[in-house]
Amino acid sequence: xxxxxxxxxxxxxxxxxxxxxxxxxxxxxxxxxxxxxxxxxxxxxxxxxxxxxxxxxxxxxxxxxxxxxxxxxxxxxxxxxxxxxxxxxxxxxxxxxxxxxxxxxxxxxxxxxxxxxxxxxxxxxxxxxxxxxxxxxxxxxxxxxxxxxxxxxxxxxxxxxxxxxxxxxxxxxxxxxxxxxxxxxxxxxxxxxxxxxxxxxxxxxxxxxxxxxxxxxxxxxxxxxxxxxxxxxxxxxxxxxxxxxxxxxxxxxxxxxxxxxxxxxxxxxxxxxxxxxxxxxxxxxxxxxxxxxxxxxxxxxxxxxxxxxxxxxxxxxxxxxxxxxxxxxxxxxxxxxxxxxxxxxxxxxxxxxxxxxxxxxxxxxxxxxxxxxxxxxxxxxxxxxxxxxxxxxxxxxxxxxxxxxxxxxxxxxxxxxxxxxxxxxxxxxxxxxxxxxxxxxxxxxxxxxxxxxxxxxxxxxxxxxxxxxxxxxxxxxxxxxxxxxxxxxxxxxxxxxxxxxxxxxxxxxxxxxxxxxxxxxxxxxxxxxxxxxxxxxxxxxxxxx
Numbered sequence: 001x002x003x004x005x006x007x008x009x010x011x012x013x014x015x016x017x018x019x020x021x022x023x024x025x026x027x028x029x030x031x032x033x034x035x036x037x038x039x040x041x042x043x044x045x046x047x048x049x050x051x052x053x054x055x056x057x058x059x060x061x062x063x064x065x066x067x068x069x070x071x072x073x074x075x076x077x078x079x080x081x082x083x084x085x086x087x088x089x090x091x092x093x094x095x096x097x098x099x100x101x102x103x104x105x106x107x108x109x110x111x112x113x114x115x116x117x118x119x120x121x122x123x124x125x126x127x128x129x130x131x132x133x134x135x136x137x138x139x140x141x142x143x144x145x146x147x148x149x150x151x152x153x154x155x156x157x158x159x160x161x162x163x164x165x166x167x168x169x170x171x172x173x174x175x176x177x178x179x180x181x182x183x184x185x186x187x188x189x190x191x192x193x194x195x196x197x198x199x200x201x202x203x204x205x206x207x208x209x210x211x212x213x214x215x216x217x218x219x220x221x222x223x224x225x226x227x228x229x230x231x232x233x234x235x236x237x238x239x240x241x242x243x244x245x246x247x248x249x250x251x252x253x254x255x256x257x258x259x260x261x262x263x264x265x266x267x268x269x270x271x272x273x274x275x276x277x278x279x280x281x282x283x284x285x286x287x288x289x290x291x292x293x294x295x296x297x298x299x300x301x302x303x304x305x306x307x308x309x310x311x312x313x314x315x316x317x318x319x320x321x322x323x324x325x326x327x328x329x330x331x332x333x334x335x336x337x338x339x340x341x342x343x344x345x346x347x348x349x350x351x352x353x354x355x356x357x358x359x360x361x362x363x364x365x366x367x368x369x370x371x372x373x374x375x376x377x378x379x380x381x382x383x384x385x386x387x388x389x390x391x392x393x394x395x396x397x398x399x400x401x402x403x404x405x406x407x408x409x410x411x412x413x414x415x416x417x418x419x420x421x422x423x424x425x426x427x428x429x430x431x432x433x434x435x436x437x438x439x440x441x442x443x444x445x446x447x448x449x450x451x452x453x454x455x456x457x458x459x460x461x462x463x464x465x466x467x468x469x470x471x472x473x474x475x476x477x478x479x480x481x482x483x484x485x486x487x488x489x490x491x492x493x494x495x496x497x498x499x500x501x502x503x504x505x506x507x508x509x510x511x512x513x514x515x516x517x518x519x520x521x522x523x524x525x526x527x528x529x530x531x532x533x534x535x536x537x538x539x540x541x542x543x544x545x
Contacts (some may be wrong), residue, residue, distance in 0.1 A: 002395040004113075004405060005134055007189050007288075010289050011023070014066060014203065015286060016267060017050065020340060020463060022316045026167065030274075036470060037412070038329065038510075040086075044272045045367070045488075047069065051085055051227040052071060052074070052075050053075065053082075053085065053088070054058070054066050055071055055087060055417070056071035056075070056085070056088055059071060060088060060092055060095075060213060061183070061184070061185055061211075061212075061213055061214060062211035062212070063093060063211060063212060063306060064206030064212070065092050065096060065213070066436040067514050068088065068092055068252070069089065069092055072085040072086075072089050072092075072374050073085075074262040077218045080112075081112045081113070081308070082112075082118075083109045083112050083116050083118070083119050084118060084455070086105045086108050086109035086112070086119075086122075086250075086282075087105075087109055087119060087121075087122040087375075088124040089101075089102075089105040090097050090102050090105045090109065090125065090126060090389050091122065091125070092104045093105060094129055095213060095215075096218050097502070097506050099126070099129055099130065099511075101226075102126050102129070102132070102281060103126050103196075105122075106122050106123045106125075106126045107128070107268050109122060109123070110123060117143055117148050117150045117153070117469040117536065118150055119386070120139045120143060120153075121139065121140070121143065121150050121152045121153045122138030123139055124137075124138075124140045124153070124156045124479045125152070125156055127139065128156060128159060128160065128509075128510060129509065129510055130510070130511050130513065131434065131435045131510045131513070133160055133163065133164070133510075134414065135190040136156060136160055139153075139156070139304060140157040140160065141153075141157060142155040142171070144157055145175075149180060151176075151177045151180035151184060151187060152177065152180035152181075152184070152187070152347075153175045153177075154174065154176040154177035154180070154183070155173070155174065155186060155187050155190060155508040157169075157170075157173045158170040158173035158174035158177065158190060159190065159421065159509075160173075160216070161173060161316075161461070162388050163416040163417060163418060163503075164403065164414070164511075164533060165352070165402070165414075165531070165532050165533030166402040166403055166416055167400040167401055167405040168400040168401055168402045169402055170194075170400075171400045174187070174190050174191050174194060175194075176524050177190070177191070178191040180338055185207075185208070185212045185213050186456035188203070188207050189222075191203075192204055192207065192371065192452050194400075194537070197232055197233060199231055201226070201229040201230065201233055204222065204225065204226050204229065205226065206256065206443060207222075208223065208226060210301060211225070214317035216284075217309075220307075224304050224305075224306050224321065227303065227304040228303060228321060228338060231304075231323075232302050233288055237336050238323060238336045238337075238338070239294070239336055240334055240335075240336055240337035240338065241334065241335060242332060242333070242334055242361070243333050243334070243335050244331060244332055244333045246331050246375075247376060248362075248374070248377060249330050249331045249332055249362075249374070249375045249377070250326060250330070250372060250373065250374045250375075251268070251269070251329070251331075251365075251372075251373050252269075252329035252371060252372065252373070253266040253267070253367075253368065253371045253372060253373050254266065254267040254268065254269060254278050254503075255267075255371065256278065256280060256350060257258060258384070258443075259328060260335055263441070263522070264280070264350075265269060265280050265281065265282075265392075265440060265441065265518050266281050266366075266373075266440070266522075267279055267350070267354075267369060268280055268281050268329055268330075268354055269327075269329070269330075270288075270327065270328065270329050270354060271326070271327070271328040272288075272294065272298040272324050272326070272327055272339070273298040273299055273300070273324055273325055273326055274298070274326070275294060275297045275298040277290065277294050277351040278350065278351050278354055279350060279351055279352045279354040280350050280352070280353045280441060281356060281366070281373070281440060282353045282354065282355055282356070282439070282441030283355070283356045283366075283422060283438050283439055283440045283441070283442055283526075283528070284355075284403075284420075284421070284437060284438070284439030284440065284441045284442060284515070285339060285353045285354075285355040285441055285537055286355045286357055286373060286419055286420030286421075287338070287339065287354070287355050287357070287358060287420070288327065288337075288339040288340065288352065288353070288354050288358065288509070289308065289339070289340045289341070289342060289348075289353045289354075290314050290339060290341055290352035291341070291342055291352055292341055292342065292343045292344075293351075294351050294352060295322060295339075295341040298324065300322035300323065300324055301322055301323040301324075302320050302321075302322050302323075303320070303321045303322055303323055303338065304320060304321050304426050305318075305320050305509045306319055306321045306340065307317075307319060309344050309503075309507075310543055313519065313531040317342050317343070317344050317473055318342075318343045318344060319340060319341050319342040319343050320340075320341050320343070321338055321339070321341075322336055322338070322339055322340070322341050323336075323337070323339075324336075324337050324338075324339050326386045327339075328361075329354075329358075332375075334358075337390070345541075351393075353441060356420075356440075356528060356530075357419075360374055360530035360531065360533065361378070361531075362375035362377070362378065363376045363377065363378050363527060363528075363529055364396060364527065364528040364529075364530075365525065365527050366440070366525065366526040366527075366528070367395075367490075367525045367528075368521065368522045368523070368524065368525065368526070369522075369523065369540065369543055370525075376533055378529060379404075379406040379408065379409070381404045382404070383400060383401075387510065388429070402533075403532045403533055404532055405532065405534065408530065409532075409534060411488075411536055412527070412529065412535060412536040413486070413488075413534065413535050413536065413537075414533055414534060415438070415533050416435065416510075416533065417530065417533045418508045418510070418535065420534060421437060421504075421512075422437070422438045422528070422530075422533075423434055423436065423437055423438075423508075423510070423512065424438055424486050424487070424516070425486070426484055426485065426486040426513075426514065426516070427484070427485040427486075428447065428451060428454070428455055428483070428484060428485075428513075428514075429455040429457050429482055429483055430483070430485070431454060432516065432521055434451055434511075434513035435510065435511060435512055435513055436486065436512070436515060437501075437504065437512050437514070437515045437516065438526075439515045439516065439517055440517075440518050440521055440526075441517075441518070442515045442517035442518060443517055443518050443519055444496075444519045445484065445493055445496055445514065445515065445516055445517050445520050446466075446496065446497045446498065446499060446501075446515045446517065447479055447482065447496055447497075447498075447513065447514035447515075447518070448498060448499070448500055448501050448512075448513050448514060449477045449479075449500060450500075450513075451513040451514060452477075452479035452482065452496070452498050454484055455482065456479050456480045457479070457480045458477050458478070458479050458480075458498055459477060459478055460475075460477055460478075461476050461478035462519070464476050464478070464497060466497065466499055473500075475499065475500065476497065476498070476499050477497075477498035477499065478496070479496045479497075479498045479500060480494075480495070481493065481494050481495075482496050484514075484516070486516065486537075487535070487536070487537045489524075489537055489539065490539065491520060501513075501514070501515070523537050523539065523543075524537045524538060525537070525538040525539075525540075
């Protein structure tokens with residue numbers, strides 16, 4: 001029987017932001033500094049409260065989840081109406097990636113104490129993980145408008161705002177959360193992301209010196225980030241700056257083939273330290289990932305070992321974070337940038353991947369029908385003078401900004417941004433919305449079995465192989481006819497591939513119910529504004545008759 005192979009190259013979210021910094025990481029303004037009266041604290045600082053709830057909370061904060069569960073369950077045996085014990089269980093289950101159990105605990109907390117602020121914060125946290133951002137925002141915003149002193153209400157609100165590209169509001173909210181509880185590990189991590197380079201390094205050093213509740217994968221990536229930040233502080237030139245004064249650029253999209261008769265995707269010609277390569281243009285990846293062969297030719301300098309994770313059930317691939325003196329794409333040249341290297345041969349048959357977020361200082365135009373890649377200047381915000389794209393303001397002038405939609409971009413669709421991931425609200429057979437990943441590196445549209453089962457029949461499909469950076473997906477399904485609606489478009493899909501994207505959802509921190517892939521996206525012209533979290537899709541039906 002014919003086996004059909006579908007390649008999906010989604011990289012895990014990295015704490016290193018690729019070759020360009022995100023809006024929140026670039027800023028080192030006064031608003032980005034810790035409140036004057038607040039000193040970073042280790043999450044293991046001994047609490048003065050010795051109550052059973054405080055003991056259980058401290059066990060949670062130091063990653064001793066099984067012991068924390070036992071403490072909370074003992075509290076509930078003594079008092080079945082102890083709502084704060086249910087709140088504690090919600091957070092443990094979310095850390096353990098047990099989303100159904102977390103929702104059940106939150107529902108029970110609401111049942112026994114419907115007016116307790118902490119209960120609604122926990123419910124909001126579950127909604128956020130489920131991808132229900134409107135519901136989450138409502139829970140958090142209702143409390144913060146009333147002046148609650150629940151720290152995680154402000155943390156939750158900051159995460160919603162950050163995903164929606166309201167960085168200024170997110171910063172104000174996380175600062176408030178940190179001022180109320182600087183020892184909460186989740187608040188510490190969110191707050192650290194808003195700091196300037198040296199302040200972030202110091203705060204991360206304090207954080208890693210204590211016990212935390214991060215899983216092994218998150219801990220490893222934080223430790224990698226610490227090494228990279230140390231490298232940046234020791235060698236300030238490694239700032240990944242755009243050295244060419246260009247406000248617009250156009251170049252050819254290179255057709256990449258899976259075999260002599262089938263398209264794989266579109267790529268860009270990229271020179272790394274003068275070595276030519278063709279990198280798959282991948283909106284589902286972040287920064288630049290190259291294979292070891294290209295890295296050796298380009299003499300990429302190794303900085304820190306870093307395994308690389310993507311779609312697949314075979315675990316992470318070995319690799320490292322390296323340093324390139326020069327990266328050239330068309331008329332652009334970036335200097336002193338970090339890249340990722342995968343050490344096991346090629347990257348699924350190509351020289352590597354380049355995330356569209358590499359060009360996040362520009363308005364990006366992926367004109368797939370005409371094989372063209374264009375960059376142009378982003379419109380100036382109302383509160384700033386016009387400046388060339390890619391020319392970052394000085395650290396003294398850098399500020400956090402909220403999403404701005406200029407008149408000429410009113411047709412664009414707002415998306416939720418998690419690092420390089422762009423998630424768009426999508427209706428499935430008029431049910432939803434669900435969050436789908438815009439991913440030009442994935443060959444076809446896919447959906448999770450759970451999302452598909454809400455609206456259609458799902459069956460096992462042994463004829464298809466899903467392959468990504470982490471090998472093959474073990475369980476593949478097929479969903480009957482589905483209609484996906486996103487932005488201004490609707491598309492019918494027959495026998496759509498279905499597989500579990502839990503690894504992506506857990507990594508991002510919210511539910512990703514499917515992927516919009518290359519086979520469908522290639523008929524569109526796609527414009528992306530990473531700065532404001534906006535995407536536009538243009539379709540010319542005459543071209544495809």
